[in-house]
Amino acid sequence: MVSHPNRAVCRGKPRAMLENTVMANDGIRYQYMLEIHRREPAAHLATLPVAPDFAPALEWATLEAIRDDPDRRTVLNTHDSRIEPRWNPQRGRPYVSGLQAVVVRKGSPAVEFDVPLSYFHNLAKTASSALVEAGKLEAGEMFEYRVLAYPAQVEAGADRQPRQAGRSFRVTPIDEALPVDEQSLERFLAESTRLGPEDEDQMPVVIPRQVLDETADLMRQAEATETGGVLIGHLHRDGDCGTLFLEVTAQIPARHAQAELTRLTFTPETWAAVDAAIALRAKHEMYVGWWHTHPAGHWCDDCPAETRKQCQAAGKLSGDFFSAHDAALHRTAFPRAFSVALVLSDGCHACRDPVWRLYGWRYDMIWSRGFHVLDTAAAPVAATSPVLRGGETDV
């Protein structure tokens, strides 16, 4: 099991973390496999190779390694870090009971963070679809999986310098520290209202109420199409306890985006327009996240009443979720672990008021999280229903 100690916003000392003397990325990699079993009657169905995307886990671990260390520059590159399997104590190798993200730091011992086995859920889900198509599983049938890992020895760095015939070039990551200034977290929180789930283990995020109001206005203007934008702001380090926190300062509407009822495409022109807006503001803000809407109130505009009832009974009428496409965009454009995604949604029937839900990287995946609304006025409507994790519907 994963053990992540709860922690307060400010602590007297860095949270407990395992330390060892791993000082270098030694080049050992693993080929991961999923062993899939039917539950009843119990039967082994398949053992399939999978290729997990470990970048989010490494990003999260890298941020955690510096989050509470005011002496550490905010260099978030992950090229010297790696993922290792934790072997199942009962079954032994090659069975895996979890993962460890090992963050190598120059001049300091490496730090390790547990990564839960749930990292493989989406891969298992994808694999199950193939088994359904092959007739080995029924849609909706329960199945179980085990994770296996086999060493796949490669040369150190070999995976980072693949060569294409006739088109080879060298790529070297540059360690560039992100700008962080010292601010009082307490001052921000004193003027804020918490919204969403409370979790002291999360990096605090502060969003001005004005930003929420602007997103709600844009949602209303967009009517039956999705809309969105980019959240910009700053990373701060608290002057008292040294922890990092995030301040969203503004939202930049996504111009040149292609908007439809159930999708929103951020184009290269969208990003260029955001960059131009940031330059025009001249406040040294950076990308800290994005927002978009799920106008569920319009999803059933053309449906007959009977269909609406069926959908409502099936729980399909809420826009309060983070889809696989949302997760893919977040992974692609906002890979740093401090990045957040704000989703505004409404309901088809009872409630047309917008509901805000913030998502962000936690441990290794995208989860719903709380935040602080910077305003002394009344807080906006908080989402209260259970939430779906990006790309998953039934774990």
Add this chain to the structure above:
Amino acid sequence: MIATLEKKGVTLHVRDVSRQKLVRVDDVPPDATVGELIEGLLDRMNLPQHDADGRPLNYHARLEREGRHLHASEFVNDVLRTGDELVLQPNIQAGGHDVQPGDTPVHRARW
């Protein structure tokens, strides 16, 4: 007598769309296209190459010096100089169009 000089490779700096990942790229062949350059960078910058549906993601390279997106068919030799900075910007979808509960089996990790 005229000697033909072989043009040396170009050295660039490339950022991801958030501008928070930065790499230096050395020895870019002058006869490579921008599309080939982008394709070769994605894996090495840990950038996703497919969307949630498994379709290839389309990235454009924005040349900071000129403030424009380069066309994939343009040649490095024609448009890039050593010292240039590129930003890779994807064309990517978000949205709620894929949520249909119950379309795949339920799964659990087992120990």
